Amino acid sequence: MKRYKIGYRTIKTAVGATIAIAIASYFNLEFASSAAILTILCIQTTKKKSVHAVYTRLIASLTGMAFAYILFETFGYNPFVLGIMILIFIPTIVSINVSAGFISSVVIIMHLYSEANFTIELLLNEISLMAIGFGTALAVNMYMGDYQKELERYIDELEAIYRSIFREIAKYLRNGDTSWDGRELIEAEELLNRAKSLAFKDVENHLTRKQNEFYLYFDMREKQFEIIERVLPKITTLPVMVQQAELVGDFMEDLAENVHSGNTAKTFREKLEIVKKEFANMPLPETHEKFLAMASLYQFIEQMDEYLMIKQTFKGMNKAKG
Template sequence: MKIGLRTIKTAIAAVLSMLVASTLDLLYAPAAGIIAILSVGNTKRSSLYIGLGRLASLAIATIISFLCFTILGYNAWAFGVYLLLFIPLSAKWHLTDGIVVNSVLVTHYMLEQSYSFFLLKNELLLMGIGVGFALLFNLYMPNIEKQLKEDQQKIEQNFRELLTDLASELNQPYSGKLSKRCEDLLLFIREGQSRAQMHQENQWQAENMYYEEYFSMRRTQVRLLLDMIKLLKDIRVEEILVEDLRILLEYTAETFDEENDGQAILKRINLVYDVYRSKKLPENREEFENRAQLFQFLQSFKSFIEIKAEFAQTINK
């Protein structure tokens, strides 16, 4: 059994919330611990937004329940009407995180049959203590930037290997193995993008979306690589027609790097286009169709490089 950091923080925040609430002689002190449990989020920002949302939600819940209990009495029917009003309003104002915890606090009004200043203050303090300790313990989040950089290195190594193998299988019998490797890489990139989003959510300063945009760019490139791999099985041309393209793929694999802006590769692609234009025209329909597949492969590869070039321009602005 593994006990994670979030579990430890949640347990300590809940215990301290209960102890502080008890020390202040608050009614229903254990509720502060429950609020702390529900308020410890995955990131700093999520905890802050959850806490603020629940405080706002408490004010709304108090007003609605006051009207319902005053008009219908402190009973289950009035509580049901309160829920019929509170839940839709919470959904409309994007405060659904506060539905459960504030409905529990509302039952305190029902049990005490009172909306005295003491009880209103009691509920506000229960919420404040629980949310406060959750925010306090979520101020510490492990820095995962090192892992994100390691993810980048693994992704780029995978691309280098895929491009090298793509060059080897060009104009050869189709094996189908590259597609599975691309799908695995796509899954790894998605996981990295989730980590990048979490990393961003743990930053208080101005947003730097570099990692999220990087993983998004690589995801798009993998999809294009999958399109290129699908074209492999239909490319059957004279070997002399693929020599320049094979060299281009190998060069790209050798120079594939986060810092490579793709401009040198785009120039080489244009040279390959010029070579193809200088070739004699196809002599029959089959040769024409094969060359069309080869041309489409080159077009997809150009788009593959242009995506990185556009990303590099955006980042360097």
């Protein structure tokens, strides 16, 4: 049996529905249970989504009330008029980009239809239900879990994977070790997807913020990962091992020991320039195979320079280590 887990959204839905119906009942509103329905329809995974949900449902409901008043009071409260109203109403809310509020608006419309008498008291009742339902949803959804510790854990895990990849590259360049199965590449891709998704959710939980350092960090690492995937074939298919391979291997070992969320990319780009100069001062290749190996290695270090350049544009994390 699959393990059942109660999440924040489930708890907030239950709490919000309870509060909404309790308030509506306290004020003796008609259709008090509908306040709970309106609340449930507005509980979302992030604060920004919740605010947008309330906006679309409020506009759609008010529009629906206007349509109901005009059509029902003009042509009568009967199924035929209701059908005509819905045919006109749906394209209208789609055109003003609030179609997500259709279900909420139908709840209000059906109240008016069932009463078959549009009065000031009924209007105030429906507005009160919306205020309680939507307001409660906003209130309970202002609390969101803190993702910082989980995001920091993702950073640590991803950096450990990058270190492992660079060490495997160094081992191969130094002694031709081909035992690596490349599983870290799959792990890195999966971790990046989860981390960026969570970081984006964290952005959505700050109403005045469009991005944060976690999202920028994982976006930067994703661009670096694309380079890692691109350059691996250049060195794993070397026809022969040349003297320059050990030089590049030493650099990769040094880089592996310094993968962290701070920004030392400038230092390593300077070290890479030294590697390029030493590379250029080494003897020219004697065979075609050595020439191909040296060309692949040079392309590799050029790509690693691009890898470091991406990191250099990132200002670093506040939690930076070393």
